[in-house]
Amino acid sequence: MSGPAQLEVSDLRVQITAQHGVVRPIDGVSLEIGAGEAVGLVGESGSGKSLTLKSILGLLPPEAKVTSGRVVFNGTDLTQLSRSRLNKVRGAKIAMIFQEPMSALNPVMRVGNQIAEGPRIHLGMSRAQSVRRAVDLMRRVGIPDPERRFRAFPHEFSGGMRQRVMIAMALSCDPELILCDEPTTALDVTIQDQILRLLAELCRESGTSLMFVTHDLPVVAQVCHQVAVMYAGRIVERGTVAEVFSRPLHPYTLGLLRSAPDVDRPGQSLVPIPGSPPSLASPPPGCRFHPRCKFAEEDCKATEPPLRLVDVSRVTACLHYERCLDEIGADT
């Protein structure tokens, strides 16, 4: 980790009051990002990864509420900020890139103006300055002929080009942190490759930190150094990408790695994770993964395992993580 944490999420809990009771999609999430770091947050649908990202900027849907926990960014707790104070952070210090650029962009506003809007509002640029900046940014993210494309509308762009516009918007105010919510999931593989390389390169150049939410493990490996794995509203494991993907210390991570075919390991047999994710309205007691875990013991049902440091920069919430290592050892 490089330097002190720039963003520190501690014990975040989010609650949604639905018709049939209370659901806790995020139940005690803690993570931190150092300046210039790229952290991946992975998990399957319903694990709470996107919601964690959205709660950082206070973008939760109205029925969801942060019930406890802190989101400290450069010393300020964002959950305590008023709407107007938070608006000074959004876009200016922390930017966000969404999955579906078509629905995240304003369909009736020229893309150039959408990029130029941020610098005008947050950096106090004049109209002419902000337009110049927008054209520069469009060139930097690889949009051909930016002077002319400035006046285009989002529908005139392809999916990959729209995502480039989103990236230009995110970069427009030189943010310290960019939050990405599955930015390439809707894109084709060659376009995904272009966008991932562009994001990684731009963040490296400008020293911007990145928090990257995805369900796709190999995508994390392309962009991030650190990865956190989420399951049923909690983080179950954290570490460097290389370590976590080669020596997982949580049976859920191991299950994810075993169930997805790896293009570089043809002929490997796929081992699905038995069962299905728990209901978030009534999660199982103890470790939330224990009903699906083949290493589960009595203590897994009784105690809620905390995230603990087990090795240099390796954090896991599994009481019996050694068994994962035994299992990998037995395989190779």
Next chain:
Amino acid sequence: MSVQVMLEATGVEVAFPVGTSLGARLRHQQHMLHAVDGVDLAVRKGEALALVGESGSGKSTLARAIVGIQRTSHGQIELDGKVLPARRPSADRRRIQMVFQDPYSSLNPRLTVGGILRELLRVHHVVPRHEVDSHARELLRMVGLGEDAAGALPRQFSGGQRQRVAIARAIALRPELLVADEPVSALDVSVQATILNLLQELRAELGLTLLFISHNLAVVRHLCDRVAVMYMGRIIEVAPTEELFRDPRHPYTAGLLAAIPRMTTRDEGEAPAVRGDPPSPLRLPTGCRFRSRCPLAQPVCAEQDPALVTSRADPEHSAACHFAWTAETASAPEPV
């Protein structure tokens, strides 16, 4: 495996009219979008053939044409040497069945799972009437669902379970060819594995031939024997799976393979595998369709549309690039 061709598509074209304003139609200025533009493809008995490509490449349209739910504008499709007519008799329809991508929209929400299967078994007289019920339960057991699943509605199931129902429906008619259009793309990774394993088991158990459409090359490498790569309505390369991954001959295939995100971190500052966006299907480049993005493009690529040419050394490997087999033909240059 004996090389026995089961299904053969020859010169298949599917075109859709675009710009359907009344004025355009009256002036006969309607443009046609050629989603599939002259495809020859042979599916061999018992194999798992993958059809890969990016969105807009025409892979799903080709699959739908093969199943017979999309009219072709040109070409023919033969099954066991017999040309399938445009309006297929039900006996022929039975032999090719399809599993769709989205298990949420491809099942009748008003019928129970058992009802969906029983209707099918009755209409096609698959089993005698008094056995319909027990056979429906047997099908559910085969796809790994409990027999009590028969009484439930599709909405009571998760995505993975619905995809099992969709597979049960497809195999109910005892098809020879199963066409699966991105059957696992909408599913979570851990659920994907169960469906992929199920498809593999069913292939072994029923001797199914599988045409598997996917954009996920890791899944394809895991499941399929051969791969056909599509780009802008054409098949640009066909090869056995491992051969294709080891030695892609078309620059687009090479780029596609290089663009797959790997589990290992990559070198910083490397250029993207394929540059640019795909062209508009209404304004295709002259000559080779890939030349606008191709790192190897030469003047000849703008003039001549490369045909799918089979390697002289390896009759299993074909590619549609002027330079695919240049090394082989260096001594005796072909008239390009």
